[in-house]
Amino acid sequence: MNLADSFPAHYDDLALSFEEAWGVIAAGVTNRNSPSHTPAVGTVDASGVPQLRxxxxxxxxxxxxxxxxxxxxxxxxxxxLRQNPATSILIYDPAAKVQIRMSGKTHFATTGDIADTAWSTSTPFARRCYMAESAPGMRCAKPSSGLPNWIEGKQPDEEQLADYRTNFAALLVEVESIEWLYLANAGHRRAYWQWDALQNSWVGSWLIP
Ligand SMILES: Cc1cc2nc3c(=O)[nH]c(=O)nc-3n(C[C@H](O)[C@H](O)[C@H](O)COP(=O)(O)O)c2cc1C
Incomplete structure (x- = not known):
């Protein structure tokens, strides 16, 4: 079998690999079955330890x-993120045979149009998480959802949710670099693009996988 027969168009094409990378990333928004829908997001804690979720x-x-x-x-x-906005994002899409690693800085949107729209277009069930009485990650004496008893198992209405809007934040990760790894039996392909603020453009290069 000639392995070259099954190469995708982007295999040896840096610009097409960049297009493909953004295609894989963007699929996470529209396709909930895409692995890009649930990336691992990395931050750095106060001790300098990487934290992923x-x-x-x-x-x-x-x-x-x-x-x-x-x-x-x-x-x-x-x-x-308030202490250190450095953020990394990891996607592995086995069907596309692609790993994507991004890094950048996170900005908070807690008020204003972006946050308001993000809040109002989320489902009431999704927004119910923000009704937790204590901050996420706090110790609790008993197993608990953290939600007030009166809303356990129920869907809140807009009026009930309004009080909790202040607990909601949209995180906007400004991407500064993208690393691409395409897996192929015949030979992997790896590439890296860095945002160049002076040139206002991405600067890319192949890397040894
Ligand atoms: C499939 C899945 C999706 C999740 N989505 C989110 C999310 O969109 N936002 C969020 O804050 N946590 C989400 N979580 C929970 C986080 O992984 C994490 O447990 C939680 O946010 C606490 O993280 P922290 O202590 O680092 O703040 C999700 C977890 C899973 C398993």
């Missing part, structure tokens, strides 16, 4: 280089 990818703007996530503004990751 899975988060839902809510939106991608390639032009603005921004990935949006939602979280509780009282969460541990939110504290870490």
């Amino acid at each position: 899975v988060m839902i990818l809510r939106d991608v703007s390639r032009d603005a280089r921004i990935l949006r996530f939602h979280t509780d503004s009282r969460s541990i990751k939110a504290d870490q």
Whole structure:
């Protein structure tokens, strides 16, 4: 079998690999079955230890280089990001045979249009998480959802949710670099793009896998 027969168009094409990378990333917003829907998001804690957790990818703007996530503004990751905005994001899409590693800086949107729209277009069930009485990650004496008893197992209405809007934060990760690894039996392909603010463009290069 000639392995070259099964190469995708992007295999030896840096620009097409970049297109493919953004395609894999953006699929996470529209396709909940895509692995890009649930990337691992890394922060750095106060001791300098990397901390990872899975988060839902809510939106991608390639032009603005921004990935949006939602979280509780009282969460541990939110504290870490206030101290140090450095963020990394990891996606592995086995069907596409692609690993994507991104790094950048997180900006908070807690008020304003972006946060308001993100809040109001989330389902009431999704927003119920923000009704937890104590901050996520706090110790508790008993097993607990953290939610007030009166809303356990119920869907809150808009009026009930309104009081908890302040616990909601949209996290906007401004992507500064993207690393691509395409797995192929005949030979892997690895590439790296760094955002060049002076040139206002991405600068890419192949890397040895
Ligand atoms: C499939 C899945 C999706 C998740 N989505 C989110 C999310 O969108 N936002 C979020 O804050 N936590 C999400 N979590 C929970 C986080 O992984 C993590 O446990 C939680 O946010 C506490 O993290 P922290 O202590 O680092 O703040 C998700 C977990 C799983 C398993």
